[in-house]
Amino acid sequence: MKKVTLSLLAALFLMTSCNNDENSNNEEQEVVVNENPATFKEIGSIKIGDAAAAEISAYCEKTKRLFTVNNSGTNQIDVIDLADPTKPVKIGKIDLAAYEGASNSVSVFDGKLAVALESTTNKQGNGKVVVFNTSDYSLIKQVTVGALPDMITFSADGKYIMTANEGEPNTDYSQDPNGTISIIETSNYTVTTLDFASFSSQAAALAKDGFRISKFAKSFAQDIEPEYITISDDSKTAWVTLQENNGVAKVDLTSKTIIAIYPLGLKDYNTAENAIDVSDSDDKIAFSPWKVKGLYMPDAISHFSSNNVPYFVTANEGDAREYDAYTDIKRMKSLKLDATVFPDAATLKLDANLGRLNLITDMGDTDGDGDLDEMVSFGARSFSIWNENTGKIVYDSKNDVDKKTNELGTYDDKRSDDKGSEPEAVVVAKMGNQNILFVGLERSDAFMTYDVTNPASPQYLQTVKTGDAPEGVLFIPASKSPTKRSLVVVSSEGDGTIKIYQPDLK
Incomplete structure (x- = not known):
């Protein structure tokens, strides 16, 4: 790959590919801009609707257009002209009503837009991928994938489209499809859909290391809920978060097989560096150690390499299952604690202490006597970096996310009893010779940036205000950007806004 330093007077490069992944085309020239990744500022904004109007966005370099999921009382993809990012303009839409599916995610490669659609006739039925x-906006192809495709992405070489098919049950659990992963070969649009049944014999061993299968589950394969995908730069390997199960799956794209599940373990909040705020009714924000653990339960995942070692990064949001037939979330004060382990149970159950904290109901009774020997909560209120070769944790941001957003003034104390700032999105991008991580925070309405060039010791750079409830964070590298400068696009589903950010030059 030829590397060219771009100054303000340099000629523009001819752009020949189109993708929303900065590493999408290994044949193209890489443009290195002398930018300061700690100085992202908002340069443009557009509101496309109300709640659920701006969920996930993908950028097409060929057309300089942004394609954004809009489910705000509609069923469409909004098309936004991003030729001038300071003045984004909605120029069209793709109506999805004819495809009997509601969009959850989008991805772009080389002039093709892939949309993941869950079935609107039966949510537990198979979903679709529609390519435009x-x-x-003409239709290229539509194919069938697994139930409830929640995230979609192209591989870096464009040869594959992958979907994470969550396979959630209906409210009475009379239908509970297997959670699956679909791999689509774009040369002929053949689909391979994989489930996790072959790992059921490993359930006990996985559980010892923190992998979770609900006690209400009818089978191992039905309980698995794939959430998000990242694909290696060589397009040979994918990693998929299994959010409710507290794990990450490794997929070999060449053989189209799931080759491993990495259980993610538990985080101990009973340390000064992991101290958290656990009450939404104490009229203050106080970070303290508590005798509580958290399952990482990641939502988004991204990847990068450093010194030829591959890593993946997770946004440790956490997620509960809440259905009529089964709910796995309760307030701590309503649960029975082991008197020996928690002799101060009465004090702990006060609302100003741990009483309001949401716990996982089917975990923590380690000796099976009906009371909790440990308290396990949802999410880790952090991002984490993991070694891709081993699945072992390399770094966790501890309580930095909540503390930094509190300093910014955007931390929502009314979420303290649940999952705090709820890290939702993670994207790692190359800026010059640095690996820069962007972390979207759903409940603190912000994104954070870190330099993760040294994965064991990330350096905090910046916290930036976004719209309400940012769902999607998209990085557009300088080589593909209409301004020839790196851009970050944040789609916020709470208020239907899309905001564009650009860093200063050094």
Whole structure:
């Protein structure tokens, strides 16, 4: 790959590919801009609707258009002209009503827009992937994938489209499809859908290391809920978060097989560096150690390499199952604690202490006598970096996310009893010779940036205010950007806004 330093007077490069992944085309020239990744500022904004109007966005370099999921009383993809990011303009839409599916995610590669659709006739039925041309929105292909495709992405070489098919049950659990992963070969649009049944014999061993299968589950394969995907730069390997199960799956794209599940373990909040705020009714924000653990339960995942070692990064949001037939979340004060382990149980159950904290109901009774020997909560209120080769944790941000947003003034104390700032999105991008991590925070309405060039010791750079409830964080590298400068696009589902950010030059 030829590397060229771009100054303000340099000629523009001819752009030949189209993707929303900065590493999407290994044949293209890489443009290195002398930017300061700690100085992202908002340069443009557009509101496309109300709640659920701006969920996930993908960028097409060929057309300089943004394609954004809009489920705000509609069923469409909004098309936004990003030729001038300071003045984004909605120029069209792709109506999805004819495809009998509601969109959850989008991805772009080389003039093709792939949309993940869950079934609107039966949510537990198979979903679809519909592919459109980004220039005229004409239909290229539609194929069937697993139930409830929640996230979609192209591989870096464009040879594959992958979906994470969550396979959630209906409210009475009379239908509970297997959670699956679909791999689509774009050369002929053949689909391979994989489930996790072959790992059921490993359930006990996985559980010892923190992997979770609900006690209400009818089978191992039905309980698995794939959430998000990242694909290696060589397009040979994918990693998939299994959010409710507290794990990450490794997928070999060449053989189209799931080759491993990495259980993620538990985080101990009973340390000064992991201290958290656990009450939403104490009229203060106080970070203290508590005798509580958290399952990481990641939502988004991204990847990068450093010194030829591959890593993945997770946004440790946490997620509960809440259905009529089964709910796995309760307030701590309503649960029975082991008197020997928690002799101060009465004090702990006060609302100003741990009483309001939401716990996982089917974990923590380690000796099976009906009371909790440990308290386990949802999410880790952090991002984490893991070694891709071993699945072992390399770094966790501890309580930095909540503390930094509190300093910014955006921490929502009314979420303290639940999952704090709820890290939702993670994207790692190359800026010059640095690996820069962007972390979207759903409940603190912000994104954070870190330099993760040294994965064991990330350096905090910046916290930036976003719209309400940021769902999607998209990085557009300088080589693909209409401004020839790196851009971050944040789609916020709470208020239907899309905001564009750009860093200063050094």
